[in-house]
Amino acid sequence: MLRSTLEKLEKMNQLLICEREVNSEYELGAVLKHFENKRPILFNKVKGSPVKVVGGLYGDREVFYNLLNINHENRLFTFMDVIANSKPYKLVSNGPIKENIIDKNIDLSKIFPIPKFQEKDSSSFITAGILVVKDPDTGRHFTSVRRFQINGKNEVSALIASPKLTNDFLELEKLNKPMDIAIILGYDAPFLLASQISSFTYGVDKYEVDSALRGRPLELVKCETVDLLVPAYSEIVLEGKIIPNKRKIEGPFGELMGYYGEAANHPIIEIDLVMHRNNPIFQVAFPCREEHLSNGLIREVELYNSLRNQVDVGDVYVTEGGGYRFNAFVSINKHQEGDGKSAIIAALGSNKDLKQVVIVDEDVDIFSLKEIEWAITTRSQASEDLVVIKGGLGSSLEPSHGIRGVTDKVGIDATKPLGEKGLKFERAIIPNYENIDIHKYFPNIE
Numbered sequence: 256m257l258r259s260t261l262e263k264l265e266k267m268n269q270l271l272i273c274e275r276e277v278n279s280e281y282e283l284g285a286v287l288k289h290f291e292n293k294r295p296i297l298f299n300k301v302k303g304s305p306v307k308v309v310g311g312l313y314g315d316r317e318v319f320y321n322l323l324n325i326n327h328e329n330r331l332f333t334f335m336d337v338i339a340n341s342k343p344y345k346l347v348s349n350g351p352i353k354e355n356i357i358d359k360n361i362d363l364s365k366i367f368p369i370p371k372f373q374e375k376d377s378s379s380f381i382t383a384g385i386l387v388v389k390d391p392d393t394g395r396h397f398t399s400v401r402r403f404q405i406n407g408k409n410e411v412s413a414l415i416a417s418p419k420l421t422n423d424f425l426e427l428e429k430l431n432k433p434m435d436i437a438i439i440l441g442y443d444a445p446f447l448l449a450s451q452i453s454s455f456t457y458g459v460d461k462y463e464v465d466s467a468l469r470g471r472p473l474e475l476v477k478c479e480t481v482d483l484l485v486p487a488y489s490e491i492v493l494e495g496k497i498i499p500n501k502r503k504i505e506g507p508f509g510e511l512m513g514y515y516g517e518a519a520n521h522p523i524i525e526i527d528l529v530m531h532r533n534n535p536i537f538q539v540a541f542p543c544r545e546e547h548l549s550n551g552l553i554r555e556v557e558l559y560n561s562l563r564n565q566v567d568v569g570d571v572y573v574t575e576g577g578g579y580r581f582n583a584f585v586s587i588n589k590h591q592e593g594d595g596k597s598a599i600i601a602a603l604g605s606n607k608d609l610k611q612v613v614i615v616d617e618d619v620d621i622f623s624l625k626e627i628e629w630a631i632t633t634r635s636q637a638s639e640d641l642v643v644i645k646g647g648l649g650s651s652l653e654p655s656h657g658i659r660g661v662t663d664k665v666g667i668d669a670t671k672p673l674g675e676k677g678l679k680f681e682r683a684i685i686p687n688y689e690n691i692d693i694h695k696y697f698p699n700i701e
């Protein structure tokens with residue numbers, strides 16, 4: 256889990272170790288933000304706490320591929336395969352997570368250095384915690400990253416924007432029953448990726464998806480106070496209950512798009528027991544776009560599949576600047592004139608959060624903003640290639656949607672025409688350019 260990830264990152268020369276003492280209020284987040292949350296950092300000394308903190312772990316695409324043992328080319332089909340062919344996990348009788356068990360006088364802020372990230376955040380927040388719940392009907396485990404506002408002592412508020420989880424909780428609430436939960440910190444890349452699959456769409460046990468992705472059964476132990484399983488090698492587990500018929504103000508909180516999400520009433524969780532390894536490492540995720548890479552990778556699978564029903568897709572990129580959810584670039588192999596527009600329809604229909612899409616030909620690198628700009632500039636005409644759909648549903652995480660309650664969707668078809676007209680778009684090339692060895696001309700150049 257986390258410890259083997261840190262070893263792997265060290266071998267990859269990717270882990271920064273901070274020996275200088277940092278304050279968990281603002282300073283720790285500022286250091287993470289300096290590297291755009293793409294450099295994994297282990298903070299060995301955090302003011303007022305013996306507990307180490309790690310952050311910035313899973314925000315860089317190449318590093319994340321490496322940690323998952325996959326590559327850019329096989330990512331989409333690997334993810335599809337593990338969702339469709341999930342594998343059994345393994346229940347073990349004990350594990351390092353049980354090295355320390357606290358079940359009395361729990362005061363989360365005293366046990367762990369829980370950071371406050373941004374100026375107007377309402378409190379300190381657990382930002383990388385993976386919530387696990389069990390489906391009441393099927394017994395399947397559903398994991399997801401959620402933020403948890405520290406309300407004091409053993410109480411946190413949860414922001415849960417999930418159709419499945421919300422429905423299950425509301426059903427229990429009608430019977431005045433609490434929902435058993437556990438919050439897991441100190442996990443690895445497969446565990447995170449599996450958590451980002453939509454429970455509502457796929458309904459698969461995410462521990463089983465994780466087991467397929469890691470190529471061996473995920474080892475799990477039983478919780479002490481709730482009927483749930485958690486990873487034997489995780490760093491920290493909080494066991495508790497979402498309390499029925501009780502709400503408290505959660506937020507404001509600086510969210511992924513860099514704006515403050517409004518304060519609103521949300522359910523609360525009481526933590527009844529804390530387990531942690533010896534010398535636990537507290538995991539954080541700076542609340543920003545880069546940290547949502549794992550979510551974007553799953554959205555790329557959904558986008559690709561939706562497009563594949565209509566056109567010959569090259570590659571898809573649900574972009575970092577668009578929060579890995581609101582904006583996408585797609586390359587297609589165009590066979591018929593309508594393919595560009597069909598791709599726009601398929602893309603905008605793939606997920607309600609998606610707001611903008613640009614469709615280009617396969618010769619354009621969709622991961623280069625310069626190439627996208629070039630394709631829009633030279634291959635599209637607004638009166639013919641801009642598709643606007645007014646007043647659809649979007650995401651409350653995006654303030655221009657928030658003020659209207661609806662959002663406009665836009666697609667740009669920046670593919671070149673086929674046939675005779677397409678000849679105008681032949682790219683000028685230099686024969687043998689790729690084989691030029693510039694060191695022969697400038698021996699000392701870097």
Ligand SMILES: Cc1cc2nc3c(=O)[nH]c(=O)nc-3n(C[C@H](O)[C@H](O)[C@H](O)COP(=O)(O)O)c2cc1C
Nearest residue numbers: 399400401402414415416417450451452453454546
């Ligand atoms: C770093 C990070 C933070 C997230 N924070 C939240 C959050 O606070 N609330 C939320 O509902 N989803 C959050 N998500 C998204 C959910 O974890 C994700 O959509 C998950 O797949 C939902 O699972 P579900 O379909 O079982 O609801 C976050 C994702 C990441 C990667």
